[in-house]
Every structure is written in structure tokens, then in C-alpha cells.
Amino acid sequence: MLAGDSDRYAALVERYRDRYARYAARMLGSADAAEDAVQDAFVRAYDQLAQCKEPEKFVGWFFLILRNRCFAERRRNRTSAPLEAAESVAAADRTDGGAESAERRRALQLALLELTPDQREVFVLKHVEGLSYGEIAERLSTSVPSLKMRMHRAYDKLREQLREQR
Amino acid sequence: MLLAFALPLALLLQQAPIADRLRGRVSPEIAALATELGTAAAARGLPLDPLIQKAIEGNAKGVPADRVAAAMRLVVSQLDASHTALRGSPALAADTVAVAAGAFALNAGLKDGDVAALSRSVADAPASDVIVGLRVAGTLVALGVPPAETVNLVQATLKAGRPAGELLGLPGQIQAQVAKGTPPAQAAAGLARAAAAQSRRGPPPGRGQPPARPGPPPHP
Amino acid sequence: MSEREFHSFVKQLLDGDITIADLPAELRSEGEEALRLLAAVDRRPVQLDGLTARVMAQIAEHPKRKFWRRVLQPREFRVRVRPWLMVPALAAAAALVLWIGRSGPPSSPASPALVTVRFVLSAPDAHEVSVAGTFNQWNADATPLVRTDAGVWTATLTLPAGEHQYAFVVDGVRWVPDPAAPAVDDGFGRRNSVLTL
Secondary structure, X not given: OOHHHHHHHHHHHHHHOOOOHHHHHHHHOOHHHHHHHHHHHHHHXXXXXXXXXXXXXXXXXXXXXXXXXXXXXXXXXXXXXXXXXXXXXXXXXOOOOOHHHHHHHHHHHHHHHOOOHHHHHHHHHHHHOOOOHHHHHHHHOOOHHHHHHXXXXXXXXXXXXXXXXX | OHHHHHOOHHHHHHHHHHHHHHOXXXXXXXXXXXXXXXXXXXXXXXXXXXXXXXXXXXXXXXXXXXHHHHHHHHHHHHHHHHHHHXXXXXXXXXXXXHHHHHHHXXXXXXXXXXXXXXXXXXXXXXXXXXXXXXXXXXXHHHOOOOHHHHHHXXXXXXXXXXXXXXXXXXXXXXXXXXXXXXXXXXXXXHHHHHHHHHHHHXXXXXXXXXXXXXXOOOOO | OOOOOOOHHHHHHHHOOOOHHHOOHHHHHHHHHHHHHHHOOOOOOOOOOOHHHHHHHHHHOXXXXXXXXXXXXOOOOOOOOOOOOXXXXXXXXXXXXXXXXXXXXXXXXXXOOEEEEEEEEEOOOOOOEXXXXXXXXXXXXXXXXXXXXXXXXXEEEEEEOOEEEXXXXXXXXXXXXXXXXXXXXXXXXXXXXXEEO
């Protein structure tokens, strides 16, 4: 690999490494798990760089690679992630006075982890990342009606989970 | 990086956080300046975050190195000035969060004397509220409220014994009045008068007065 | 006892298609429950400092050998131990929260330590807009705004209490302070917007 290519890729990584960090963190339950997934995704993207046809679309193409990593990560770490979710949220909030809202955030994150990855993803893209259904449909190459069906199922499961947690 | 290995461990431990936070985000020259200025500043009890943020900001905005260096030196001088202005209140002067808040207020347009005056509000309110007061003061000046009216309003609000949340609402209230055509100075003076009237009525329950209904006295 | 599923009107509320005022009285409390659920969403920015170095180091190793190792050794669950020299993954946001916490008693209930903030900029002619500030290391690529109809761009973040400075970055090159916010000198001849939480 030429030194120049490596520098150019490092600059790309530096530029975009935080862009989907929040999406990964909410999909996987912790910033630590997100870090692993984003790191893996960037390495894979490098290996597959030849397949990225349009350089201007690197970000969108990278997102799909990261998405796959997030889905794969969840399958592997199913039993362990909830513990990390509690630690990483608690670590950030332990000195503030908003213990109640921190607890609610943690509870919702745990509930999110009980959804299927598809349900969790549509919830995260709409309610964390702020995308519209139309934008999500375009990004995931699916239809708005099918997304709404997924989301509405997610709302019910979250409600059930939050009640069970109490 | 190579330089780091040549330094003794204690110095390394102090400098490593600065270098870590700047790695890949600024030029080596700015990183070196940040480490030099930051280490000395930390030894004087000043916070590092404003300096590091300024270096990162300059790089992100594509500002030439000499301009970034000048801005960094300005940040340090503002931190020093804040530290001095807070000297009358040991609790604040020793608190890096307070020093940073004071520096923000100075950068926004308050004078050293204004920051010193606000620091004396520790006689009326907890230090953590006075720190919020310093931040809010800077924000009010940034909105166009003259320093004298700003200091007056923040002091009056602290003295009235209201919770910090109310301080944080002041900029919004000023903005709302300005939007309707009231000059900022006048808007601030009006809010200060209202706060002073509240002072005369007494602080809200929970700050030392018994509740209106008979019952056990509140915990202090 | 009560319904397991949200009423379809409440789902429309959750989707943002209607407001709570549009709900019939008997669905009001279910609507409030739904809004409480949304209020618990964690929108804090996440920063992955140090990631670039780790990615490039991994790439520098022979890629094929790395793949073999992963196939042969099952991935173990590991708790990441962070030496104090390293900045935690939650980076600036977490650091600010801890920073404030050290100064004295926790903030009063009237001023929560984390606040959800919506950034809004009307820029109908822009192709892309992002917000960069002290909460995301001034990274113009970290927090893009989403364009709604009528050319209004928005982004929602959850930020810790404290003083934040920021500016919008339009089309990747133009740094624009928020016209609706107080402004201070940035030390480089421009102005930054201020957000005091």
C-alpha cells in the first residue's frame, strides 16, 4: 500500500469517525461497543475501497458497512451488552443531579436492546438521528409503509419492556 | 511523540492528556505550543479545557498557525485575569470551573471589576450558582446588555435566592423583550427590579424560611 | 389490566404527525406516557477519540492474517478498562459533566445536568449544513443537520449543562453563527454562537 493512500484514508477516517458513532452507540447499547463496530467498519471499508464506485458517496456507502457490523455485533454479544449499557450511561451521569432522568435513559436503552435490530434501527434513525421516514427509506432501500409497520411494532414492544422493567 | 519519551514521568503525566486530546486535530507546532502553555497554566491552577478547545477550533476553521497561537495566548491571559478577579472568593478562585466561567464572561465583554463584583455574590448564594451567574452574565453581555446592567441583574437574581434554573432563563427573557422592541439595558433593568422586589418579600421556602402551613421546619 | 399496545392515534403522536392537543381526552394520559418515552431517548453526541490511530494500525497489519485470527478465535466479551490518560469514548460531553460535578453540590432540580437542544437554521439554498462546536470538537462533519421542507435545517442533541460555543457550517466551507443566538468573539476575527445550559 502506498504511503499516500494510507494518509488519505487516515484523513477520511478522522473526518467521518464521529458521524455515525451515536447511531452505533444506540444500536449496540454502549460507546465501547460502538467503538469496536466503527473501527471494524473502517477497516472493512478500506479492504473494499475498490467497490466504492463514487468517492463523494463514501459516507453513505460506509454507513451500510457499519450497519452490517452493528447487526453482526448484536448477534454475538447478546447476553453481555445490557451490562455495558448500564455502565456507560451511569459513568457519564454519576455526578449530576438528574439521577431520575439518567435512570429513564438507561431503561429505554435497555428496552431498545430487546427489539429486533430492524426495529431498533428505524427507532434510532428517526428519534435519535432525526431522519424522516422518507430519508430512512431511501437510505435503507425500503418503503415508508414497511418502516412504519416496523416502528409501530417497536413502540409497542418498548412500552411492554418499560413496564416489565418497573 | 519522540519528545514525550525524553521527559521525566511526572511531566509526561501532566502533558500526556494535552497531547492525547490534540493528536490528529492540530499541527505539531500548535500541539507543542498548547503543551507548553497548558502545562504552565495548569501549574498556576488554571483549567486546560478552554485552551485545548481553542486550538482545536482554530485548526477546524482553517486558521493560520500564527493566528491560532495568538488566540491561545489570549485564552490563557483571560484565564489568568479571571483567576485574579475571583481572588476575593477563595472557593471560586480555587475552582477551575469558576475560572473558566469568569474567562468566558471576560471574553464576552465584562471587565475584571465586573467579574470581581459578581464573585462577591457568594455571600448570597452557593458557589455553584455564582458560577452559573458568571456564565449567564457573559451570555447577557453577548446579547447586548451593557455590563453594568448585567452585573446588577445577575446579582439581584442571586440575592433573591432563586434556583440556578431561573438564572439560565434570563437570556431568553431578555431576547423575548428585545424582539418586541425593548432595548436590552431597559429589559435587564426591569428584570432586576422584579428580582429585588422578590428579595424584599423573602426567599422561597426551602432556603431557610418555614412553610406557610404549620408543620415541621424544613431541613436547612 | 390495560391495553398492551399503544392506540394508533398515540403512534401518530410518536411519529410526530399529530400533537398531544389533537388526542381525545381519554387518550391524553397514554399520550403523556408516550412522550415520556421519547424524552428518555439519548441523543448525546458520541466521540471516538483515538480511533483513527487504531484503524490505521490495524490496516497496517497484514489484512488477511487478521481475518484468519478472527475466524479461529471466538470473540470474548470484554469490559474496556480505560487508563486515566486516555479520553473516554463519551469524550467531551462526559468530561464536561464530570467537570461540573467536581465543583460543588449537584445542580438543583430546576437545572438538569443534561438538556436536549434543537439547532435550527433556515438555509434554503444550502446543499449541506452541519453544526460544529465545543460539544463535538469543532468537527464540521460530526453533526449534520437534516433538511425539512421550506429549507429549514435541524439537528437535535442532548448536551450537558455548561457553556457551549458553536457555529453552523454551510456547504462544508462557510462558518455561520446562529442568527438567533448570542455571539462572542472567537479570537480569529469571527463570531461564535453561545449556548448556556
